[in-house]
Amino acid sequence: MLRYSLKRLTSLLISLAVASLVIFLVIEVAPGDPASFMLGINAQPDTVAALRTELGLDVPKWQRYLDWVGGMLRGDFGTSYTYRTPVAGMIGDRLWVSLPLALFALTLSTAIAFPAGIYAASRRGKPGDVAVMGATQLGVAVPNFWFAMMLVLIFAINLRWFNAGGFVGWDAGFWAGIRSLTLPAISLALPQAAILARVMRSSLLDILGEDFMRTARAKGLSRRQALWQHGVRNALIPVLTIIGLQFSFLLAGSIIIEQVFYLPGLGRLVFQSISSRDLIVVESVVMLLVFSVILVNFLVDLAYALVDPRLRTRT
Numbered sequence: 001m002l003r004y005s006l007k008r009l010t011s012l013l014i015s016l017a018v019a020s021l022v023i024f025l026v027i028e029v030a031p032g033d034p035a036s037f038m039l040g041i042n043a044q045p046d047t048v049a050a051l052r053t054e055l056g057l058d059v060p061k062w063q064r065y066l067d068w069v070g071g072m073l074r075g076d077f078g079t080s081y082t083y084r085t086p087v088a089g090m091i092g093d094r095l096w097v098s099l100p101l102a103l104f105a106l107t108l109s110t111a112i113a114f115p116a117g118i119y120a121a122s123r124r125g126k127p128g129d130v131a132v133m134g135a136t137q138l139g140v141a142v143p144n145f146w147f148a149m150m151l152v153l154i155f156a157i158n159l160r161w162f163n164a165g166g167f168v169g170w171d172a173g174f175w176a177g178i179r180s181l182t183l184p185a186i187s188l189a190l191p192q193a194a195i196l197a198r199v200m201r202s203s204l205l206d207i208l209g210e211d212f213m214r215t216a217r218a219k220g221l222s223r224r225q226a227l228w229q230h231g232v233r234n235a236l237i238p239v240l241t242i243i244g245l246q247f248s249f250l251l252a253g254s255i256i257i258e259q260v261f262y263l264p265g266l267g268r269l270v271f272q273s274i275s276s277r278d279l280i281v282v283e284s285v286v287m288l289l290v291f292s293v294i295l296v297n298f299l300v301d302l303a304y305a306l307v308d309p310r311l312r313t314r315t
Contacts (some may be wrong), residue, residue: 012298019290020072024065070284078282082276087284090269095168097290098258098265101181101188103183103251108189109196109246113300116193118232120153124205132197139194148187148260163264184261188254192246199242203235245301248293 052058071078077087120132154163155270164184170177255267266285273281 002056008298008301012294016291018293019308020069020287021065023283023286023290024068027286028061028064041298052287066247066261068280072284072287077282078272078276079311082273082278082281087281090281091266091285092263093290094266094269096170097181097263098251098254098267100177101184101254101263101265102247104178104181104185105188105192105250105254106243106247108185109193110243112189112193113196114199118204120197120201121208129201132201136197139191140198142191144187144191145256145260147190148184148277151187151276152260153208165260167263181263184254184263185256188250190255192250193223196242196246200235204232227311228276238271240300244296246297248289251289251292 042241049058056064057065068078073090077091079085080087080090083090090207116132116136120129123129141214163180167180168176251266253266255271257263258267260273268291270285271282271284272278
């Protein structure tokens with residue numbers, strides 16, 4: 001297991017190094033100069049040049065890349081061009097919104113999908129299976145921002161159980177913060193739960209047709225016992241893959257939901273930074289999100305090895 005973990009860790013480090021170079025090159029070649037954007041089209045050339053020097057944009061790109069990477073390794077993400085505040089602080093403030101929101105949504109989607117997928121697989125072809133598959137098809141087809149608007153209309157405007165938007169902050173208390181994130185988390189979780197439930201059902205149906213499941217039944221286990229003792233665990237590998245991808249998506253791809261609910265998360269920060277050509281913020285946030293994706297994939301690989309020990313000897 002240790003050897004397997006070290007190989008995966010080496011792959012993670014190489015992926016991060018390549019990703020940092022790609023992110024820097026792609027963002028730096030984007031049209032538009034931050035200094036010119038900040039000063040406006042009527043700014044004098046010497047004023048623009050002075051601001052470029054102040055922001056460190058006049059040094060060679062390779063040196064800026066090395067300074068950026070070296071700073072990240074020390075925990076220093078640089079200073080925002082627009083707000084003139086440390087990028088690390090800006091990311092940290094918004095991460096305390098986006099990360100709990102992603103975890104909350106992932107917990108909800110898993111709690112919904114696992115029972116639904118197992119229930120549908122155990123009743124293949126029956127009305128319960130048809131009902132679950134119909135609901136998941138609807139969940140996949142309907143965009144999450146529509147769910148978000150419907151939730152606001154029903155639970156915020158009509159019933160007044162929740163606020164329509166905004167985040168009260170964790171200083172107001174844990175449950176107050178969770179309450180602020182409930183509607184956004186549900187709107188993110190429902191489409192992901194539909195996908196995960198379909199994957200769980202499909203994977204479990206494949207396992208139920210394997211020889212070892214028939215052997216378990218022949219040894220006296222009931223269908224329900226065989227399902228829970230042998231089927232569910234062996235069906236988890238593709239499900240873990242989807243869970244890992246979903247967490248990365250929920251952390252990085254919730255910008256629309258953050259706009260609908262006016263949440264000060266990473267998605268809104270990236271959107272605002274792109275609009276203002278604040279390149280150092282965009283680079284740092286995207287790198288953080290890439291790191292989260294690669295780290296989650298690394299943890300999923302380790303989970304594979306725990307679920308199926310045979311994988312440790314194949315790599």
